[in-house]
Amino acid sequence: MAKKFKVGLVRVVTIHDEEMLNLHGRLLEQYYPELEVESKCILNQPEGIHDEATELLAVPKIVDLAKVWEGIEALIISCAGDPAVEELRKELKIPVVGGGEATALLASHYGKKVGVLGITEVVPRAYARTFGENIVGTCRAEGVNSTLDLLTPAGRTAVIKKAKELKALGAEVIALACTGLSTIRIAKELEKVCEIPVIDPVMAEGLLTYFACLRRE
Structure with a gap:
């Protein structure tokens, strides 16, 4: 059996429904069976990121969430704006991938x-x-x-x-x-x-x- 890579995925919209929270992760596991994805979301952003103001609110939340995440070999920020990607590349010792780039x-x-x-x-x-x-x-x-x-x-x-x-x-x-x-x-x-x-x-x-x-x- 091929090795599974454990990957963390950040949703930048607050999601309470488990199925919806894990949707991007499940899609990734379908596309790339070697990935095992754990998804988490930031708090208090029910409309996610859609302008500069909501991005500014989200970035520290993403950084705080990612810095205490254990047991993953890479981190995905599942957002086309790539919020906190550059900040986290300086903080973490694992690959950090942004959806936009x-x-x-x-x-x-x-x-x-x-x-x-x-x-x-x-x-x-x-x-x-x-x-x-x-x-x-x-x-x-x-x-x-x-x-x-x-x-x-x-x-x-x-x-x-x-x-x-x-x-x-x-x-x-x-x-x-x-x-x-x-x-x-x-x-x-x-x-x-x-x-x-x-x-x-x-x-x-x-x-x-x-x-x-x-x-x-």
């Missing part, structure tokens, strides 16, 4: 012109740093202001509409910029609609984490 890195393999699709007005840092002027259009799907909106039929419809707009603007690949889009498992649907690659953040963060774990053996 992983998605941007993988998307860069599939095209030069990139549509970034998420829930924020501002493109997350890793995407802006990686693609710069090659980003087409704007980021936020209309009417989607937090990860909770993605769970509604209207939110899903808005995301599909936005993806079509980005394709029409010349996007060769769409990089999803919210892990809530992984929660609703919309990447494959967008690929069928737009007929271009769509990079799922949870799948991307898992790929980098698995590689990081292999390197440490």
